Amino acid sequence: MEKKRIEKADFEAILSGEKDITGFFDINPADGKMVVFGVHTASNPDYLIRAIYEMFEGNLNRRLAVQAVKKLYRSVGLGAVGLNRFLKKLELNLDPVDFMLLVFKLQHQQGWGAPMEVIERNESRLVLRSRATFESDVMKDWKMQVCGLHSGWIEGILSSVTGSNWVCEEKKCAAAGDGYCEFVAEKKTPTWADITDSLLKGDTAITEFIEHKPLEGTITFIDRPVVIMPRIIFTSLMGSMSRIVGEAAAGGVVNYRAYMELGSQNIAYFRSMGITDPAKLVDLALTMYSQMGWFRVVGMEWDEARKEKVIRLDHTAESQAVGTAAKPVCYCTSGLIAGIVSAAYGVRVQGKEVKCQSKGDQYCEFTVKDKVEEN
């Protein structure tokens, strides 16, 4: 199949509306090849798009699945830099927004939804509307804002051609019952506070900030190096420490103290990133450890009568690693929580595990109170 050459005049005709892209379809069914406007493509992606949303939904809730699609399509958008270079070579110089509108014109004419209309436009802010995007149609049954594909695409295109970071949020969505999908894009770099706010609100999951390069042997989480540890580290460390210092000292002192230090260093780090509210520091730390697989937070309350904080957790790393035991086993988690609360509120505390799944309780329950005497 001979691929049609796309010239500057073709782009200009599309831009002016004099032509549409139907004149640039090349389909060769025998070869199983299709080229649209010079780009190798394939039809009917609705199964694919639904599969992508549902794949992410498998491990996340729907709101977070939409965010994961957004991240994926941000990468698609970043690829637009190639077309931009090509246009520059043809001496067709479009400003970033006009360039993006051209990309969407090409996409929408291929079935990616209704055209995009510009509602507001300036240097650092752009508001776009579409009667319906492709994904708002395909994922209509989710009955919520689903257009992660377009918001990610917008972010990616604008970021790639301007060289600055853009953040795009969908504010209204046809799939949520609104009359149109509306996207607001702003030129900004999310701060630590933005990231942690969205984590706490449940708008993002930590997976979005993990860069895993298995072949280089590195994992970073929001720019900090981290490692994946097998859960048996708890039983294995506990075992070796018990042999060295005895069981009671290993659990109640060494592990508790070590993890308390970890918890308080974590809070010190969050604080250095500008977060100062103690309650928020505690929430953030527990959310992060939870999302890292240490446990699930079931409930957290303040017992006024006893002046203690009560935290209930499901499947803590140690209770899962140790299995059945005669007494509570979660010394590390207990220390971690004590360190977090102590550093967040700036008080000396005593943490204690009062119920434990390893001894048959429904959840592991920890209490944290002001330390009045030496233990």
Ligand SMILES: [Zn+2]
């Ligand atoms: Zn939408």
Ligand SMILES: [Zn+2]
């Ligand atoms: Zn436990």
